[in-house]
Amino acid sequence: MAADMRLPRVRKTLSVSESASHRRDLVVPGDIITSDTGFMRGHGTYVDDDKLTASVAGEVQRVDKLICVRPLKTRFNGEVGDVVVGRITEVQQKRWKVETNSRLDSVLLLSSVNLPGGELRRRSAEDELTMREYLQEGDLISAEVQSVFSDGALSLHTRSLKYGKLGQGVLVQLSPSLVKRQKTHFHNLPCGASVILGNNGFVWLYPTPGQQEEEAGGFYTSLEPVSLADREVISRLRNCLLALAAHKVLLFDTSLLYCYESSLQHQVKDILKPEVMEEIVMLTQQKLLEQEG
């Protein structure tokens, strides 16, 4: 039994290098980015009187002639090829609705999933009736964005062995802007657990699967108890993720791993105390800078 009670404190911002502050590429809504008409308008901007103006608060990103403003915190703006973790909210005719932290629920069509029996299996009317046996409300899946509908809703697919229904593990919901875009978002961390860093900010932590599990089209989930050691690693990673997110550190495999290593001297449940969080995030930052330099 432990109850940790304290007075609230004013939050401190952690910054490793002072030079990082006072950046000039930060804008607020209504700020004019450029009056040069040669640029193209991207997300987070609008044109007013031939002037490219910011509509959200965030950092300006320039890709060739395209100017975007990326807000610090936002709902998921999916693009084709993004890896997402989502939760089934509704089973409809021939499709599932999936909550992916987007502005509209995403869609997973029955024709975009691999059903047991291999790639070439034809979908029968029976499949439509037994959709709930594959995925039901509340189930978690990992998937990839296949296309974006005109109204902005995402269409997902799980046509690869790495995607599909998720089994035992822990979901952490964070801001999508904290997840770094990488070649792969599936990582088997050396500390003994695996992680899916969904582009939509949903992070899935799960015990590293042993030898390649018998694939039943990705719909079989093991309900065997997870070992205590694995649980501790997963819980520690979960708290590390929350600590990094609380201090706005970009999430990718290395930052998570460094944070994990920095946290080892503390008990898992203590990581979420503000002072411990500060300490390990500072250590993580230092390690990241060392690696860079």
Added chain:
Amino acid sequence: MATAQVSEAEKVYILHGIREDLRVDGRGCEDYRHMEIETDVVSNTDGSAKVTLGHTAVLVGIKAEIGKPRPMIPNEGYLEFFVDCSANATPEFEGRGGEELGTEISNTLYKVFNNKHSVDLQSLCISPGEHCWVLYVDVLLLQCDGNLYDATSVAIKAALFSTKIPRVHISTDDEGGKEIELSDDPYDCMRIQVENVPCIVTLCKVGHRHVVDATLQEKACSVASLIISVTHKGTVTCTRKVGGGSLDPESVFEMTEAGKRVGKALHAPLMKLLQHEESLGRKTPKVGFLG
């Protein structure tokens, strides 16, 4: 969010973890999350407190008004409770969506706090049968992340501790009529004895074990929970089963014992914190929502 969705496999994971005394966030079965408490955060109330427990945030404001004592108990004042489940906490509470939960919590609060064993109600009496102080305890839920009862009870205890009721002088005029005069001096005030005010401990039965301070995900796995109010001496003043499922008698006894143990241990750090905050005085600025 008032409820969380959890898939079957996640449930199994949570269940097995609790069986092994290692919860998803690394806590043991009888550990509370980190709690932050601050009193006197709303200046136009007589007493107030803000408590955050995990992401759960509760704000309690107490206003003292002069009213008429209840006819059956003419020499006591009383407490009125109102729980506002605001839409700020979750869109589900918009409009009248939060009313049911609000009524459920406030009914429990009446049973736990509005009796003379918890609060010295006689000290709230101004003149028997005619005037007494009525304490309006208004609870505002700002964010729900599980375990509302415990957070609310701690916030109420803290707010009662910080409540300052102006002293009243009763003078009799020539015709025998009584006149009530409130003291102008802000330091001339009455405090409420909070020593015997209980705290609520909610025990959630998950699988074959029970946990305190359940998160929303853990609550989604539990069939039923037991609410126990415990004083600093470890006396149980109220128990109540909530939730749809059923509990067998053995586990009720087991949970009561655990609740007693946990509840008793809540009071000491809380009182220490409240006294520490008071000793800091007015010089340290309040953090409130600006922190």
Added chain:
Amino acid sequence: MAGLELLSDQGYRLDGRKATELRKVQARMGVFAQADGSAYLEQGNTRALAVVYGPHEMRGSRSRTLHDRAAINCQYSMATFSTAERKRRPHGDRKSTEMSLHLKQTFEAAIMTQLYPRSQIDIYVKILQSDGGNYSVCVNAATLAVIDAGIPMRDYVCACSVGFVDETPLADLCYAEESVSSLSVALLPRGGQIALLQMDARLHQDHLEALMEAAMTACKGVSKVLDEVVRQHLQEAAVLNVCP
């Protein structure tokens, strides 16, 4: 007003401010983790919390779905302990319904709703402590919350109330001053566009221009403060976001 001098001969108001002086504004963005956006703002003794959820899939009746833009849904409520005299209900009375509607209209003018067809944005504001200018404080707090949620807006929306006493416009009224004829304005400061204008009492038409002028100046003053808060928040939150 009998017995209460709102503006002294020396030009000072009840709380010692000059006629055009605003109350002290303090604010913080990102107060709550569970909502998409949140902000707390205090202007003098009036304090408000604003929370934004969305844009998300329409909830409840789908008939409200708009096919070309997002629907904005507002709820204004007051904590029961927020006023000097305790309130019985936090919301649902006529005044707060009207206030919710005003907020909705104000933010429909500012948020670029056409970017989010068929979705919904919820804005909930709660007055924790009320000391005049509730509408303005709510708008200012909600602006910060919307920015925190990363929802595109044309510009900030800043609101302020002005009153007219002894031929002098008073900016940012507190509760004691609200008895005079007052004007509430919500402004998109850069373009000088008015998102909401409300006048509750009698005023000679000749004075209206002066009053509007004062209101616009006051709103611009508020916008400067909000701008500082947002930039400060950006600096703090963005520092660690850039990693190799």
